Amino acid sequence: MPAIEADAADLALLIEAAEEAGGIALRYARRGFRTTWKPDDSPVTEADMAVDAHLRARLLAARPGYGWLSEETPDGPERLAARRVFVVDPIDGTRAYAEGAKDWAHSLAVVEDGVPVAAVVLLPMHGRLYAAARGGGAALNGAPIRASRREEVAGAAVLAAKPALAPHHWTGGALPPFRRTFRSSLAYRLARVAEGADDAMLTLRPVWEWDVAAGALLVTEAGGAATDRRGAPARFNAAHPQLDGMVAGGAVQSPLRALLA
Incomplete structure (x- = not known):
């Protein structure tokens, strides 16, 4: 499969998986969850672990030859031998999530030979889905987006x-x-x-x-x-x-x- 088609297929997969993850995290947010603490004093919730388990099963079932790197999965050397790797934060901003704030996200990427080629950042509480594929531009809820053209540091x-x-x-x-x-x-x-x-x-x-x-x-x-x-x-x-x-x-x-x- 040509790279551009593979990137588009991976992006479609990430979008589907991110939306499923959003549903899981929102259900936990409504019904409550336990929070524990890592050795570095950062929180991890039941929702983090449930989203991680779902994403790992969902994505690796669809792409069994890909590697896996996630904040909530113990790391191993196997991913280093894979050309394409999922790089995932099940809930980025767990502290905000645990406090009932809105500014947390699901962050999903596919990396090929060290370079991201497909990416999704979903903010379920804001209804904002950002997506990009290599060479295809970036979008918010399907509409193209562009970074700022401001050049001056003062006031930026x-x-x-x-x-x-x-x-x-x-x-x-x-x-x-x-x-x-x-x-x-x-x-x-x-x-x-x-x-x-x-x-x-x-x-x-x-x-x-x-x-x-x-x-x-x-x-x-x-x-x-x-x-x-x-x-x-x-x-x-x-x-x-x-x-x-x-x-x-x-x-x-x-x-x-x-x-x-």
Whole structure:
């Protein structure tokens, strides 16, 4: 099957699976769920685990030759031998989900040879489904989207957590005069950049692949750029599945990243 057809077929599969995941998460949100805590003090809910189990069964049944990387599944070396790999965060923004907030997402990507080729970010509480396939552009609820064309850092809307504002991250210890905005889910931050609702996003700590793989494709297919904090291309399905931060945006991405120390 030609790559373009395989990417389109994988995108259709991801959309179906994401919508099913949304139904599961919403049912748990209505009826209640147990929350436990990981060793790193991050929460995990019954809904995270139920969505993960459903997605793994659903997606690998449809694509048995693909690898699997998910926040909620114990990792193993088998995926490294697969050319195509599902990279999934069953619920991105679990803390927000557990608190009853709306800004959580399902983040699903297919990565081929380290590069995302199909991606979906679904926000069930907002009714927003972002989708992209390699070379096919990005869309929100079926309508094409484009990243911001703003080039000036001053006044730009930049999605970032407060630790990213620390002076030592910036050249000369001077925080650029952008406007900080925030959403709990990294996948949602990237989706907002892809649709031009915000000009850029950045996270300067090491970031797990499942948080950003789908969103990175959304941004690049919307005409933007997504790199690590040093400007290296974002690559996925690494043996240790973390990136050195991420800076993503439309036209402002390069000038913003250039200001990092």
